[in-house]
Amino acid sequence: MAMLPKATFSHKSLWFLEGDGDRKADDENTTSGVLSAxxxxxxxxxxxxxxxxYLLYPGLTHGAMFDASMNVVILHMSGESLLASY
Incomplete structure (x- = not known):
């Protein structure tokens, strides 16, 4: 992205939606340092x-994040205010 002109991103935005819920210790997808990265x-x-x-969802893990993030994306695409909904 650093090599592209900023005009390339005109009228676009990048969203990061992440939950910080505890994962099972034996979860093969557990990776430390994801939130800080x-x-x-x-x-x-x-x-x-x-x-x-960047939206952090305290206590949500991967499965619960799907519903939460889908709701946010639908609200955003519909033009509804994101912050007024939460």
Whole structure:
């Protein structure tokens, strides 16, 4: 993304939606440092004046995130206010 002109992203935005719920210790998809890596990436993109939205869902794990994120995406696409809904 850093090599593309900023005009390429005109009228576009990048969204990160993540839950921080505890995963099972034996979950093969458990990866440490994901939240901090996402937060770092969001900060860097915002520093480059790119439109980035980051929403953290406390306590939600992967499965629960599907419903939560789908609702947010539908609200956003419909033009409804995201923050007024939560």
């Amino acid at each position: 996402i937060q770092h990436r969001v900060s860097r993109l915002r520093a480059d004046d790119l439109p980035v939205t």
